[in-house]
Amino acid sequence: MNPKISDFGMARTFAMNELEANTNRIVGTHGYMSxxxxxxxxxxxxxxxxSFGVLVLEIISSKKNNGSYDTERPLNLVGYAWQLWNEGKALELMDPTLDESCSPDEVIRCIHVGLLCVQDRAADRPTMSDVVSMLTNDTMALSKPKQPAFYINISSDYEEPEVTEIKLEVCSVNDVTISRMEGR
Incomplete structure (x- = not known):
């Protein structure tokens, strides 16, 4: 029940007595980082x-988070799960091979918990001990998930829009410009 930061190599950057830390370099596996x-x-x-919420959704769907799963909009798995949840079609996320081994209620509950874990704001996410309780106690009431943090994932067959050529206006009478270098 002791969290170890999203990626194994990052555990050393987080001291035991810290509840939150700020890092100088972003490292980790894309799609699993908060x-x-x-x-x-x-x-x-x-x-x-x-990260755990992403993993739960991957287990239920047998799909990777960083793929694109909607033909109309390029959404990753988290975005796709959220879309199905809002449309009342959450069971469509389930891998068909799980159909015989678990009940639809169990699957819906796992998706629900997964979506609670991937909510955009960290303060809205449950603790891991709460997650364990939610998964083991099917009578425990679950709050309504808020919109998760997800990104638009451009698929490999995405075509770049055509850019029209713009004729630049000459703003200098002698073709000389002055650049001022200032730090941010």
Missing amino acids: PEYVMNGIVSMKSDVY
Whole structure:
């Protein structure tokens, strides 16, 4: 029940007495890193909860998070799961080979817990001990998941839009420009 940061190699950057840390370099496996870490370099106990939620959705669907699973919109697995959840079609996420080994209620509950784990804001995500309780106690009431952090994943057959040529206007009478170098 002790979280170990999203990737094995990162565990050494997080001290035992810290609840949150800021890293100088973003490292990890894309698709499993929490949005607060990717965007701001902030690692917390809830970073692993995010990664676990992605893993739960991958296990249920037998699909990788970094693929594209919607023909109309290029969504990764988390985005696709969220879309199906909102449309009331969450069971479509399930790998058909699981059909015989588990009940639809169990699958829906696992998807629900997975979506709670991948919510955009770390504060909205449950703790890992709460996740274990949610998965082992089927009478425990679950809150409604909020929109997860997900990205648009451009598939390999995506075509770049055609860029029209723009005629540049000459703004200098003698073709000389001055550049001022300033730090941010």
